[in-house]
Amino acid sequence: MPLLLHYPLDPFSRRMRLALAEYGIAFELGEERPWAPTAALIACNPAATVPVYVEDGGAAVSGIEAMTEYLEETRSERLKLIPGSAAQRAEVRRLAGWFDTKFYAEVSEPVITEKIIRRFMPRETGGGAPDMTRVRYGISRLRDHLDYIGTLADHRSWLAGEDLSIADLAAAAHLSVIDYLGDIPWTEYPVVKAWYQRIKSRPSFRPLLADHVRGMSPPPHYTDLDF
Amino acid sequence: MPLLLHYPLDPFSRRMRLALAEYGIAFELGEERPWAPTAALIACNPAATVPVYVEDGGAAVSGIEAMTEYLEETRSERLKLIPGSAAQRAEVRRLAGWFDTKFYAEVSEPVITEKIIRRFMPRETGGGAPDMTRVRYGISRLRDHLDYIGTLADHRSWLAGEDLSIADLAAAAHLSVIDYLGDIPWTEYPVVKAWYQRIKSRPSFRPLLADHVRGMSPPPHYTDLDF
Numbered sequence: 001m002p003l004l005l006h007y008p009l010d011p012f013s014r015r016m017r018l019a020l021a022e023y024g025i026a027f028e029l030g031e032e033r034p035w036a037p038t039a040a041l042i043a044c045n046p047a048a049t050v051p052v053y054v055e056d057g058g059a060a061v062s063g064i065e066a067m068t069e070y071l072e073e074t075r076s077e078r079l080k081l082i083p084g085s086a087a088q089r090a091e092v093r094r095l096a097g098w099f100d101t102k103f104y105a106e107v108s109e110p111v112i113t114e115k116i117i118r119r120f121m122p123r124e125t126g127g128g129a130p131d132m133t134r135v136r137y138g139i140s141r142l143r144d145h146l147d148y149i150g151t152l153a154d155h156r157s158w159l160a161g162e163d164l165s166i167a168d169l170a171a172a173a174h175l176s177v178i179d180y181l182g183d184i185p186w187t188e189y190p191v192v193k194a195w196y197q198r199i200k201s202r203p204s205f206r207p208l209l210a211d212h213v214r215g216m217s218p219p220p221h222y223t224d225l226d227f
Numbered sequence: 228m229p230l231l232l233h234y235p236l237d238p239f240s241r242r243m244r245l246a247l248a249e250y251g252i253a254f255e256l257g258e259e260r261p262w263a264p265t266a267a268l269i270a271c272n273p274a275a276t277v278p279v280y281v282e283d284g285g286a287a288v289s290g291i292e293a294m295t296e297y298l299e300e301t302r303s304e305r306l307k308l309i310p311g312s313a314a315q316r317a318e319v320r321r322l323a324g325w326f327d328t329k330f331y332a333e334v335s336e337p338v339i340t341e342k343i344i345r346r347f348m349p350r351e352t353g354g355g356a357p358d359m360t361r362v363r364y365g366i367s368r369l370r371d372h373l374d375y376i377g378t379l380a381d382h383r384s385w386l387a388g389e390d391l392s393i394a395d396l397a398a399a400a401h402l403s404v405i406d407y408l409g410d411i412p413w414t415e416y417p418v419v420k421a422w423y424q425r426i427k428s429r430p431s432f433r434p435l436l437a438d439h440v441r442g443m444s445p446p447p448h449y450t451d452l453d454f
Binding site: 046061089 | 296301320329
């Protein structure tokens with residue numbers, strides 16, 4: 001069975017768990033801590049980042065775009081996650097890139113680093129209390145992104161067009177980690193909430209709702225499909 | 228004729244210029260300044276980043292992976308830049324992602340922001356003298372990447388395997404900007420230098436060697452194919 005090296009509250013790992021489940025691929029999970037990569041992780045991925053997809057035979061694929069395109073090329077018989085014409089596929093990839101680059105830099109990276117990673121890192125390598133200036137910056141930028149998702153979801157069935165795509169999974173994966181931390185003002189963004197409810201109700205999302213990181217409980221609405 | 232909105236010393240723009248030339252696509256250039264995006268750029272790309280590829284009919288493609296895959300899907304009759312089996316294509320994309328994410332964050336972003344962008348930005352939006360701590364950090368991390376490129380180039384004809392690929396263009400594009408600034412210790416990395424000489428000698432590279440940014444002259448070896 002293929003193996004996914006991951007961290008439960010890493011948005012890129014979550015996107016791959018969603019994609020694998022949507023494709024209908026059975027897989028095992030191997031947990032890594034991004035702040036203390038194991039020798040096994042580094043052997044599979046010299047960049048020492050999660051996630052890494054390890055095929056049955058042991059061949060490892062790393063890098064979020066590389067994994068995404070690899071699975072679409074080899075395992076998308078049942079469902080395409082980069083669907084449509086070349087132009088529509090470009091729109092899917094533009095939006096996936098938006099979340100993985102822009103949303104990550106502006107929101108996920110500061111919020112997750114300060115609230116999760118620095119909590120578990122040893123003090124001598126940078127662990128400690130969160131820098132709340134960086135957290136507040138991330139949460140303030142989150143509002144621009146919620147506006148943008150709302151604009152997209154208001155005009156389209158799914159974020160990149162009429163079909164579910166990796167763009168929805170990328171956006172939902174990033175938002176789901178921020179939601180675990182209780183930092184999304186859902187009531188102010190009803191259109192975004194309606195789109196997210198549709199993703200959250202999919203069977204692929206269930207394992208993410210069951211995640212529980214020691215010492216960090218999500219708010220009650222995190223697992224609620226009618227939040 | 229298609230149009231590429233770009234900035235001459237932006238590594239992502241340079242990668243697209245190289246790719247377009249390798250595919251044999253004639254195109255026009257429209258210059259943008261990343262620190263002051265025009266309304267035309269924002270209309271084509273809400274993320275307000277360069278490069279953006281604008282088709283003859285006006286359809287715009289943005290996002291580095293989206294553009295790369297779009298051109299490979301629509302214009303690679305003559306040459307594939309993501310060649311080979313699914314596994315080989317994953318290796319090409321892993322390495323392109325390495326340079327666009329890891330090399331960018333550790334080297335290009337600090338060095339280019341401090342030495343180029345802050346030089347031209349108005350003082351009130353963050354312009355001014357470079358923060359040399361960030362420049363020194365970037366240059367020190369550059370050495371790890373030169374080691375890694377050397378390891379790859381020592382065992383393979385090109386960085387991702389036996390064929391030239393977008394991984395070589397991504398790496399060369401990032402290095403070429405640092406080289407314009409005179410910050411690459413070539414004599415210490417003969418294997419990397421030999422690989423770079425091969426890329427630099429390709430016709431696709433010539434326009435990059437002719438770039439000249441006002442007030443910032445490259446070192447004499449920048450244009451020399453026998454540096």
